[in-house]
Amino acid sequence: MKLKDKALLKTASYVGGEWLDAGGKTFALNNPATGDKLADIADHGAATIRLAIDKAAAAQKEWAARTAKDRAMLMRGWFNLIMENQEDLAQIITAEMGKPLAEARGEVAYGASFIDWFAEEGRRISGDILQPHMTDKRLMVLKQPIGVVGAITPWNFPNAMITRKIAPAIAAGCAVVLKPAEQTPLSALALAELADRAGLPAGIVNIVNGMDAPAMGLELTTNPIVRKVTFTGSTEVGRILMKQSADTIKKVSLELGGNAPLIIFDDADIDVAVRETLASKFRNAGQTCVCANRIFVQDGIYDDFAAALTAKVSEMKVGNGADDGVVTGPLIDGQGLDKVERHVADALGKGAVATTGGSKHDLGLTFFTPTVLTGMTTDMQIFKEETFGPVAPLFRFKTEEEVVAMANDTIFGLAGYFFARDMARVWRVAEALEYGIVSVNTGIFSNEIGPFGGVKQSGIGREGSKYGIDDFLEMKYVCLGEI
Ligand code: ADP
Numbered sequence: 001m002k003l004k005d006k007a008l009l010k011t012a013s014y015v016g017g018e019w020l021d022a023g024g025k026t027f028a029l030n031n032p033a034t035g036d037k038l039a040d041i042a043d044h045g046a047a048t049i050r051l052a053i054d055k056a057a058a059a060q061k062e063w064a065a066r067t068a069k070d071r072a073m074l075m076r077g078w079f080n081l082i083m084e085n086q087e088d089l090a091q092i093i094t095a096e097m098g099k100p101l102a103e104a105r106g107e108v109a110y111g112a113s114f115i116d117w118f119a120e121e122g123r124r125i126s127g128d129i130l131q132p133h134m135t136d137k138r139l140m141v142l143k144q145p146i147g148v149v150g151a152i153t154p155w156n157f158p159n160a161m162i163t164r165k166i167a168p169a170i171a172a173g174c175a176v177v178l179k180p181a182e183q184t185p186l187s188a189l190a191l192a193e194l195a196d197r198a199g200l201p202a203g204i205v206n207i208v209n210g211m212d213a214p215a216m217g218l219e220l221t222t223n224p225i226v227r228k229v230t231f232t233g234s235t236e237v238g239r240i241l242m243k244q245s246a247d248t249i250k251k252v253s254l255e256l257g258g259n260a261p262l263i264i265f266d267d268a269d270i271d272v273a274v275r276e277t278l279a280s281k282f283r284n285a286g287q288t289c290v291c292a293n294r295i296f297v298q299d300g301i302y303d304d305f306a307a308a309l310t311a312k313v314s315e316m317k318v319g320n321g322a323d324d325g326v327v328t329g330p331l332i333d334g335q336g337l338d339k340v341e342r343h344v345a346d347a348l349g350k351g352a353v354a355t356t357g358g359s360k361h362d363l364g365l366t367f368f369t370p371t372v373l374t375g376m377t378t379d380m381q382i383f384k385e386e387t388f389g390p391v392a393p394l395f396r397f398k399t400e401e402e403v404v405a406m407a408n409d410t411i412f413g414l415a416g417y418f419f420a421r422d423m424a425r426v427w428r429v430a431e432a433l434e435y436g437i438v439s440v441n442t443g444i445f446s447n448e449i450g451p452f453g454g455v456k457q458s459g460i461g462r463e464g465s466k467y468g469i470d471d472f473l474e475m476k477y478v479c480l481g482e483i
Pocket of ligand 1: 152153154155179180181182213214215216217218232233234235237238240241
């Protein structure tokens, strides 16, 4: 890692504006592309989470009492520092989780965009004055920050998933205690360092790293001071956190797993469909919860599409994301690799054919060769479960009705994609897909402006957009009498 500013590399946790080690207890962090050790990270647990919650509570009221403009100016300073350090932050992302540098740079800009956006949105939080039911009464609605927020984030967007939660929270006047994924502590701590330099008051943003995620999560979800829990990760863990949050009736936002369908109808522009399928499926080596997981191709164009996609996928350069020209980095860890291998073996065992790839890459470690599978059927594991790897499975379908039913045949409902040019079909299918996000004729839809979130077991709530701040606000009805 060649950082211009080595002070961005922190290993201690950031609590109440101070850097805390864990009494010498650490965990080792390795670069998945090389196996080399990057750092020893302070290994905190539930006690530090508790301390951070107390610090957040102590700081939050003063923060909430400031003007929205004051908060926005500080957030703007944080945004500027992130963009000034974009290259270093990208280097850190690539080193700790493997995505190619070009993608990491894009993630930093995407992550920063939430800070800029919500700094502005915070200034537009408005209450309401309602028509009274009696002449001597006045009825009002106030929007107030919910208070202390507990957040848990994943490793696949180690920067943007953090800013997407912290930015709306602090813009609304909340304080946050965040536990990043154990695979990507450095990106989180670099963001904390920049928040500190930007002058965000102590205790408003707290970042606590540790290996004992269940204990830390238990504290965040059961501590009565925490009023809201926001989580991005697997549906399995989301379920646990939602249950744990029940006793203290916390508000919860969950961004969970997906099983994204990507449908190519025979009236689609095939070149566009191939290009955008690559973008959706192979970004981050297939490790995003909105990556196409099941690709449905209409009968008449199936063979042409498969051939065109195979040609492109077989050219993809695999390697260390820090090296020039690499488009597919390693998978995050051995568990991630096992799942991809299991899904591919299951499909091949049930009659699928790998037209390119199909196995681990010669580079070893957790590298997997970008793969296209044809002859996919609905009894295969990939149909039900997110693969989270560089594997494009192609299912054949005949009619619109059939493919909409297959696409919706899942407990998940995060993102769905389709490619078509007939306008009536575009409307019909966009309305029929049971997904929180529908992406038509494009493989990339994420930005700070559109509301991101799922239906069914993919989650609760929306992040980003003008709606994303609502989750961090309470509504208070004030009734004035004797006017
Ligand atoms: P992924 O498959 O992306 O690793 P996880 O849901 O396992 O998804 O992890 C997402 C985040 O949830 C990480 O920060 C991880 O440490 C945390 N986590 C995992 N298990 C638990 C748990 N039982 N309670 C709270 N957080 C957890």
